[in-house]
Amino acid sequence: MIETRSLTKTYDRIRAVDGVSFRVEPGQVLGFLGPNGAGKSTTMKMIAGFLTPTSGTASVCGHDVREDGIQARRHLGYLSEGAPSYGEMTVRGFLEFIADVRGLAGERRRQRMDDAIGRLQLASVLGQTVETLSKGFKRRVGLAQAILHDPRALILDEPTDGLDPNQKHEVRGLIRSMAAERTIIISTHILEEVNAVCSRAIIIAAGRVLADATPAELEARSRYHGAVSMRVPDPLALRMDLSRIEGVAQVEVEGGRITAFPRAGQRIFERVQDFLRGQKIEASELQLERGRLDEVFRSITQAAAPAKEAA
Numbered sequence: 001m002i003e004t005r006s007l008t009k010t011y012d013r014i015r016a017v018d019g020v021s022f023r024v025e026p027g028q029v030l031g032f033l034g035p036n037g038a039g040k041s042t043t044m045k046m047i048a049g050f051l052t053p054t055s056g057t058a059s060v061c062g063h064d065v066r067e068d069g070i071q072a073r074r075h076l077g078y079l080s081e082g083a084p085s086y087g088e089m090t091v092r093g094f095l096e097f098i099a100d101v102r103g104l105a106g107e108r109r110r111q112r113m114d115d116a117i118g119r120l121q122l123a124s125v126l127g128q129t130v131e132t133l134s135k136g137f138k139r140r141v142g143l144a145q146a147i148l149h150d151p152r153a154l155i156l157d158e159p160t161d162g163l164d165p166n167q168k169h170e171v172r173g174l175i176r177s178m179a180a181e182r183t184i185i186i187s188t189h190i191l192e193e194v195n196a197v198c199s200r201a202i203i204i205a206a207g208r209v210l211a212d213a214t215p216a217e218l219e220a221r222s223r224y225h226g227a228v229s230m231r232v233p234d235p236l237a238l239r240m241d242l243s244r245i246e247g248v249a250q251v252e253v254e255g256g257r258i259t260a261f262p263r264a265g266q267r268i269f270e271r272v273q274d275f276l277r278g279q280k281i282e283a284s285e286l287q288l289e290r291g292r293l294d295e296v297f298r299s300i301t302q303a304a305a306p307a308k309e310a311a
């Protein structure tokens with residue numbers, strides 16, 4: 001379990017993190033979303049014990065990061081922004097060093113090394129120095145060090161940054177496979193990642209939590225939630241007809257696509273389908289929209305005030 005209580009960090013005159021409180025339980029993957037400079041990395045660094053909070057606190061598996069920092073870090077794997085340092089070490093040398101730091105020995109050490117190397121597919125680069133690796137492999141080495149001691153909690157700052165689409169897919173699978181008994185927080189700019197791996201999302205801007213919900217609940221806040229869109233040969237001709245259907249609030253045409261938006265609480269998909277059938281209109285790519293996370297993200301974060309000046 002990871003918990004923050006009124007976590008706050010002030011840099012000079014900027015309150016980078018402003019009273020952030022949340023609790024993540026084992027089995028949950030929390031997506032931490034926010035625009036550049038929102039305070040995601042600063043929050044993660046405070047939980048990981050790399051930065052001291054100005055006020056408030058956090059705990060990992062019940063251990064307070066300020067009063068019981070060593071125990072808190074023992075239960076936590078942390079992937080920081082960017083690549084691991086120690087570029088002159090080989091990948092094997094770097095992972096052996098992390099195993100030393102984590103106090104791994106004997107059979108368990110061998111097991112954990114094999115597991116991390118296997119999961120992150122690092123066997124082919126074990127003898128290569130970290131600085132000569134591609135960005136994607138550096139990220140994978142960073143992930144391997146984070147999971148090496150098989151921690152109960154994981155904090156991963158942009159875990160798929162710099163990976164190609166295949167590697168992104170693999171790392172998301174890895175996160176899902178580790179989620180069952182662990183508490184995981186990931187930060188990301190990629191909204192599709194939220195649907196792919198997160199059971200819950202927090203949107204943060206200017207250091208403050210603006211939304212805390214499941215991906216489906218966030219999608220339900222989108223104006224596209226429950227909308228019906230399609231391609232038809234003559235969308236402009238259909239516009240007026242669709243707007244007359246009961247429960248339709250608005251109709252928009254964009255490119256070759258026409259979208260009917262429902263009034264609050266109305267379900268319009270079957271009615272639109274019946275109308276098209278009745279009029280014998282050939283529609284392609286007819287779909288019921290779940291809602292668009294990018295639009296919800298924009299509307300929530302753009303309404304936020306800029307970071308507050310510290311008192």
Ligand SMILES: Nc1ncnc2c1ncn2[C@@H]1O[C@H](COP(=O)(O)OP(=O)(O)OP(=O)(O)O)[C@@H](O)[C@H]1O
Nearest residue numbers: 011014016034035036037038039040041042043307
């Ligand atoms: N060491 C520092 N000294 C002064 N200000 C800092 C420092 N580190 C971060 N900040 C400021 O704190 C705010 C939050 O930064 P943070 O890196 O936590 O944001 P972020 O959400 O992780 O952004 P990104 O998505 O770009 O990584 C920003 O305004 C940033 O400029």
